[in-house]
Amino acid sequence: MAHTHETIGQAIRKRITRGEWPPGSIIPREQDLSEEYGCARATVNRALRKLADDGLVERKRRAGTRVAEFPAHHARIKIPILRLEVEAAGAVYRPQVTVNEILKAPLFVRGLLHLNKLDKVLHLETIHLANDKPFAFEDRWVNLNAAPGIVDAPLDRISANEWLIHEVAFSDGSVSFGASNATKREADALYTEDGAALFTIKRRTWKADQYITAVTLYFRPGYEMHAT
Amino acid sequence: MAHTHETIGQAIRKRITRGEWPPGSIIPREQDLSEEYGCARATVNRALRKLADDGLVERKRRAGTRVAEFPAHHARIKIPILRLEVEAAGAVYRPQVTVNEILKAPLFVRGLLHLNKLDKVLHLETIHLANDKPFAFEDRWVNLNAAPGIVDAPLDRISANEWLIHEVAFSDGSVSFGASNATKREADALYTEDGAALFTIKRRTWKADQYITAVTLYFRPGYEMHAT
DNA sequence: CAGTGGTCTAGACCACCAG
């Protein structure tokens, strides 16, 4: 068949790009498009659903499909799995744990992980190495109620991240990105200067209604994350 | 119908989360699942396609559907439209153009926009204000071959970004995120200190095979971008 | 090369909501 949902989607995308349907304007109904392209309505539906998912058009029942006012302000990113990223670059990955301590949760961690005063947490600081060169610095707090087994994990061989994914099974999470000036500690870990601008990723993961871990990753200066 | 593609998708997601199908394991074929849930195979297909799109499972013909080794390392982000973001916070948005000059493209801009030595570009520096407080600093280069009309645009009322979207129609683009220490210029613009860590977004957009604009946004210290 | 996911179709009914 010459007209798949992909070819139709590209064709519509092109008509939008070319300016035939400018931002904010309405485009033909599914049925009309399906007749124009000689295919089933379901095929056009799928093509348009994809374009809506990409943020290129907005769809409403009864009101039809409109070209978005601000197309292309959505993006997908891959949250880096450090080991894979390092290995993809042809280097050898090694996590080096510099702090590994169990303590009663400090106040700010209690807030992050929704814990009580007496709950214990595992605090980990890890330098992620690529060919023994520091690549990223990780500051992690783990809820020991949720993942007691981690105290026996071989964290010099497998990163806490990977251990948690496999042993505590899958979990939901939130992510945010930002920038911060390197403290002395982070600068030492990353072999850079005090105050250097570091790209940071903060993540929290939970399972059911229990928080599992909160982590901040500080990347060496110059690191960039690309979206598609 | 009790079983829509959404309810089925959630059910499968839950079975993965609960550990019934651990990372790397294979899950039943579409046909078996459709019989189990009492629906059409197309419905299961759509549910699984969604889960694959979310990165929770990986699908291959003949090999079946497997739970991903690293679930949830995909995320979607909204590339901020500064005006909308400011207005959503209940503040008044205003772009303040501090540099507006036409010149022959400097070397690094020629590289970014694929221009020749004699091509002219528009260089814009803009401070984005929220309630007259600096919010972000923008350094933009515009290919005047692609968007000659911008020299007459009222850039004090509408940002270059929005003008380009509406007047040069839609375009493709690439995005990357990083961090950098504020130079004196950026520090002045954002009313912060020299060397402060700034979250940055770099974007290039093109249409057909012509580059339109390259822009770097520097956000005030403390800014975070959230993903879902 | 056989079995899996990938896709299309034609028809039907439903949910929503703008006019």
Place this chain on the structure above:
DNA sequence: TGGTGGTCTAGACCACTGA
């Protein structure tokens, strides 16, 4: 309240690829 997108179905054929 009627028209639009949202969805499901049953069946069919195709494309890929791993056992």
